[in-house]
Amino acid sequence: MTRDSHKCGWSSEALVLYLYGDLSASDRERMGSHLSACARCHRELDSFRETLELVDAADLRDMATFRAPGDIGELRRDLDRLKPASRGVAAYRLRAFARAAAVLLLAGVSFLAGRHWEQLVTTYTLLTEGTPQRPDTVPGELHDAPGDLLDGNGLLAFSKQTNGYFDRSRLVLLEFANANAATSSPALRAASQILLGETDRVRQLAHRLNDKRIERLVSALEQILRQIAALSGQGDATAIAHIKRQIDDILDQLEILRAAPQRLAVRRS
Amino acid sequence: MPADERGILERIRAGDTDAVQDIFEQHRTRIYRVCLLYTENADDAKDVLQETFLRAYKSIGRFRGDSSFPTWLTRIAINICLNLRRSRRSAERLDADRKDLLEHHLPPSAPPNPEQALNMRELRERIVSLVRKLPPRERMAFVLKHFEQYKIREISELMKISDGTVKSFLHRAVVTLREGLAEERARQRGRLVKTATRPDLTKG
Numbered sequence: 504m505t506r507d508s509h510k511c512g513w514s515s516e517a518l519v520l521y522l523y524g525d526l527s528a529s530d531r532e533r534m535g536s537h538l539s540a541c542a543r544c545h546r547e548l549d550s551f552r553e554t555l556e557l558v559d560a561a562d563l564r565d566m567a568t569f570r571a572p573g574d575i576g577e578l579r580r581d582l583d584r585l586k587p588a589s590r591g592v593a594a595y596r597l598r599a600f601a602r603a604a605a606v607l608l609l610a611g612v613s614f615l616a617g618r619h620w621e622q623l624v625t626t627y628t629l630l631t632e633g634t635p636q637r638p639d640t641v642p643g644e645l646h647d648a649p650g651d652l653l654d655g656n657g658l659l660a661f662s663k664q665t666n667g668y669f670d671r672s673r674l675v676l677l678e679f680a681n682a683n684a685a686t687s688s689p690a691l692r693a694a695s696q697i698l699l700g701e702t703d704r705v706r707q708l709a710h711r712l713n714d715k716r717i718e719r720l721v722s723a724l725e726q727i728l729r730q731i732a733a734l735s736g737q738g739d740a741t742a743i744a745h746i747k748r749q750i751d752d753i754l755d756q757l758e759i760l761r762a763a764p765q766r767l768a769v770r771r772s
Numbered sequence: 773m774p775a776d777e778r779g780i781l782e783r784i785r786a787g788d789t790d791a792v793q794d795i796f797e798q799h800r801t802r803i804y805r806v807c808l809l810y811t812e813n814a815d816d817a818k819d820v821l822q823e824t825f826l827r828a829y830k831s832i833g834r835f836r837g838d839s840s841f842p843t844w845l846t847r848i849a850i851n852i853c854l855n856l857r858r859s860r861r862s863a864e865r866l867d868a869d870r871k872d873l874l875e876h877h878l879p880p881s882a883p884p885n886p887e888q889a890l891n892m893r894e895l896r897e898r899i900v901s902l903v904r905k906l907p908p909r910e911r912m913a914f915v916l917k918h919f920e921q922y923k924i925r926e927i928s929e930l931m932k933i934s935d936g937t938v939k940s941f942l943h944r945a946v947v948t949l950r951e952g953l954a955e956e957r958a959r960q961r962g963r964l965v966k967t968a969t970r971p972d973l974t975k976g
Contacts, residue, residue, distance in 0.1 A: 515943065515947070516942075558918065561896040563899065563903075564919045568801055568805050575793050578796065578822050578826065581822070582789040752855065
C-alpha cells in the first residue's frame with residue numbers, strides 16, 4: 504500500500520481522489536484525458552470503483568441511520584446533574600483557578616521542604632475546610648474540595664483508597680492548563696511525579712473495580728502526567744501547548760466523573 | 773451560522789438544557805451514524821453519542837464560532853471515538869458487535885435467490901470486518917469521506933491532521949478494502965466452482 508506513481512506519473516492515490524471528486528478542476532481534466540490513454544491507470548481506477556461500489560452495496564450507512572437512538576432521557580438526566588453552563592463557567596473557573604493557585608503555592612512550599620504529597624493534601628484540606636458553602640448548591644453540583652465523596656459504593660471506596668487520586672490529578676491539570684504558556688513550574692512537575700508514583704497501585708484498584716472506563720482514564724492520566732513530569736523547565740513552549748490540547752479531553756472526563764459518576768460505572772463485564 | 777442555531781446556542785450558554793434536546797434532535801442521527809460506523813458496536817456508539825452532547829454542553833463556553841457548530845460537535849465525537857480504548861474481547865463478543873451493525877435491517881425487497889442473500893450477507897460481514905481492521909485514523913477518515921461525504925479539507929479540520937495525511941489515509945483504506953474484497957470474491961468463486969462440479973449422485 505503505497506502512493507507509488509505509475510510510470511505515467513500519476514499516483515494510485517490520485518486515482519482514489521479522482522473517484523471521490525477531490526482533485527482540483529485542472530487535475531481532474533488532465534486525469535480524464537490521461538485515463539483514455541493509460542490502460543494501467545484505467546484498470547486500477549476500475550478496481551477502486553468496483554471496491555467502493557461493493558461497499559455501497561453493503562448498505563452500511565443506511566443501516567446505521569436506521570438504528571440511530573432517539574431517546575434523550577439518559578442524556579437529560581446527566582445534564583440535569585451538571586452545573587448550568589452560563590451560571591457556572593466564569594465563576595467555576597475562577598474558583599478552580601483560585602484553588603489551583605493555592606495548590607501551586609503549597610506544592611512549591613512542599614517541594615522545597617521535601618514533604619510528601621499526602622501531607623500537602625492534608626494541609627490543603629485544612630486550609631479549605633472553612634470555605635463558606637455556596638448558596639446555589641443543587642443535587643449533584645460540582646464541589647471543589649479534594650477527596651470529595653462520589654456516588655456509588657465502588658467509586659467511593661476507590662476515591663478513599665486512592666486518597667482522591669482523580670481530584671488531585673484534576674487540580675494539577677487545571678493549574679497546568681491555566682499556567683504560563685512558555686515555562687512549566689517545578690512544583691507541577693514534582694506533583695505529577697508523585698501522582699505517577701501512585702499510578703500502578705491506582706490502576707490495580709481500578710482493575711478490581713472492574714470498570715474499563717476508570718482504567719482507561721487512569722491510563723490517559725498517566726500519559727499526560729508523564730509528559731508534564733518530563734518537561735525540562737526551559738524552552739518547553741511547544742511541548743506545553745501540545746499537552747494543553749490533550750488536557751481538555753481529560754478534564755472533561757474528570758468533570759463527568761464528578762458530576763455523573765454512574766456514567767462511568769460498570770456497564771458490562 | 774443560521775439564526776436558529778445561534779439562538780439555540782445562546783440558550784445553552786444560559787443553562788437551558790431543553791435547548792440541548794433541540795441540538796440533539798438535529799444532529800443525533802449523523803453523529804450516531806459516524807460513531808456506529810467507526811465503532812461497529814451499538815453500546816459504544818450510544819455511549820459516544822451521549823458523551824458528545826454532554827461534553828458539548830459542558831464546553832459550550834469554549835465554542836468560539838471559528839468553525840461551524842456541527843463541525844465542532846462532530847470533532848468532539850471523533851475525539852471520543854479515537855480515544856476509545858478497546859479492551860481485549862472474546863470471539864463471541866466480536867460476533868455480537870458485528871451483529872449490532874448488520875442485524876435488524878431488511879432490504880426493501882429480499883433477493884429471491886438464497887444464494888444471493890447468503891453472498892450479500894457474507895459480503896456485508898466481510899466489509900464490516902475489513903473496515904474494523906483498518907487502523908483507527910484511517911478508519912475514521914474513510915467513514916467521514918465515504919459514508920458522510922465530507923470534503924478533504926473538512927476531514928482535515930475534524931481530525932486535526934493535514935490534507936495530505938487525510939488523502940494518504942483514504943488511499944490506504946481503499947487499497948486495503950480492495951485487497952480484502954478481492955480475497956472474499958475469490959473465496960466465493962471457489963465455492964461456486966466446487967458446487968458446480970459436484971458429481972450428480974442420483975444418476976446410476
